[in-house]
Amino acid sequence: MPATTTPATTAVLYCRDPLNERRVDAHFAAEARQVREGGGTVLLLDHDALLAGDAERAVARVPAGSGAVWYRGWMIPSGRYAELDRALRRRGGELVVTPQAYRRAHELPGWYEAFAGLTPVSGWLPARPGQSPEPARLTALAADLPPGPAVVKDYVKSRKHEWDEACYVPDLADSAALHRVVSRFVELQDEFLAGGVVLRAFESFVAPEAAAAEVRVWWRDGVPRLVTAHPDSPVAEAGAPELEPVRAAVEALGCPFVTTDLALRADGAWRVVEVGDGQVSDLHREADRAVFAALLTTGQAPLPPGASLTHLVQHRA
Ligand SMILES: Nc1ncnc2c1ncn2[C@@H]1O[C@H](COP(=O)(O)OP(=O)(O)OP(=O)(O)O)[C@@H](O)[C@H]1O
Ligand SMILES: [Mg+2]
The missing domain is CATH 3.30.470 (D-amino Acid Aminotransferase; Chain A, domain 1)
Incomplete structure (x- = not known):
């Protein structure tokens, strides 16, 4: 049997404090301390640079030859996560969670099939930031869901704090209301719209x-x-x-x-x-x-x- 190579320590790439490039972001600092106390290595990522499209600068503080690292921090759009993996690979590192696996767990169309039967019935349409799907396509999407109320989100997040305006659709049969809520959702998500628009059958929790x-x-x-x-x-x-x-x-x-x-x-x-x-x-x-x-x-x-x-x-x- 081939020997398995286990890295001596676990390395975790944390978001750095936006104001101090040597510190972990305050939101994750206590956690990172425990990683160190547990024998792990804490590395620092410039999340702002990554989201701005500069993956090289984002990993500038990661030592070369880091091997496989976990990421832990603020959400990263799936495309940017793949750029992070590529930047790490150029310096002898890589992400433990592959870009494919990250997208599968992070975006609803990636995980939906495995969880069908355990999760509200859902359908989706790809959409670009700022572009709400056409009313006819939304009506067709709604027709594939059980009749009644629904919840709107993108592949990753909802606007649950703007529930009536941009999240909850009281009746999928009301095409005008459906289009209104989805359009408002797309407008509020603005440049952060992830992947497209998802409709989910509402269930009472x-x-x-x-x-x-x-x-x-x-x-x-x-x-x-x-x-x-x-x-x-x-x-x-x-x-x-x-x-x-x-x-x-x-x-x-x-x-x-x-x-x-x-x-x-x-x-x-x-x-x-x-x-x-x-x-x-x-x-x-x-x-x-x-x-x-x-x-x-x-x-x-x-x-x-x-x-x-x-x-x-x-x-x-
Ligand atoms: N199908 C549904 N039926 C009933 N309520 C729902 C449904 N989907 C979402 N909700 C409600 O809306 C909230 C937000 O939905 P969801 O968790 O999918 O979005 P999110 O914005 O990603 O939230 P999070 O803060 O957990 O990241 C849920 O916590 C739940 O209360
Ligand atoms: Mg949630």
Whole structure:
């Protein structure tokens, strides 16, 4: 059997503080400290330069020959992520999560098929920033969804804080209202519109008592390693979703580090609201940074087959 080469330490490329090129961005500083304490190496990325199209400058502080590195920080558009990988490769490095895997986990059309049946029925149309799809194409897209209300987003994000104006469609049969909400969504997303427009059948979710409305599950190599409240939740308590059906979907997706956001539907079914690449998923402010850092620095050993959330919690203790 060929020997496997495991890098001596895990290296994580963090966004740097925009005002101080030697420091990790304040939002990720506590986490990066735990990566270092866990024996990992912290490298710095200029996220602004990367998004401006200057990948070379973005990685100027990454030493040559870094080998495979994780990224951890603010979201990166999939095309820019591929540019980051190319820039690292020119200096003897690469991203652990390939650009293909990143796009698959980060954008709804990439993960949707693996999660069909666990997530609201969805359809999408590619669109460029500032260009809302034609009304006739939107009406045709809506016709493929179950009748009733829907939610609008792009391949990555919604405008959930502008719910009535740019997110919620009360009735897909009302083509004029559908076009109005989608157009407003496209207008507000402006240059940040990612990929295109997604329509999702609306489902009624309920928050479990005294717990977060959404539970974010962090998966390393297909194993649920950490369960937190969604970062927007005012409470840190997370419910206990049934994870076995989700595990199969995460395995089918085949990405090394992903998050799934789960919500309890009014009929008692746990549903996947959203999938994300774990590298760019935000962490609830009360989540344990040391436990999180260990996901990256010691994430290999899988839990026993059939491990449940109970095992997971015991494992963390
Ligand atoms: N199909 C749906 N049915 C009902 N509610 C939905 C649906 N899709 C989204 N929502 C609601 O809208 C919110 C935002 O949706 P979603 O998580 O897909 O977008 P986002 O902008 O990427 O959010 P995040 O802040 O998690 O990154 C969800 O947390 C949920 O409350
Ligand atoms: Mg979400």
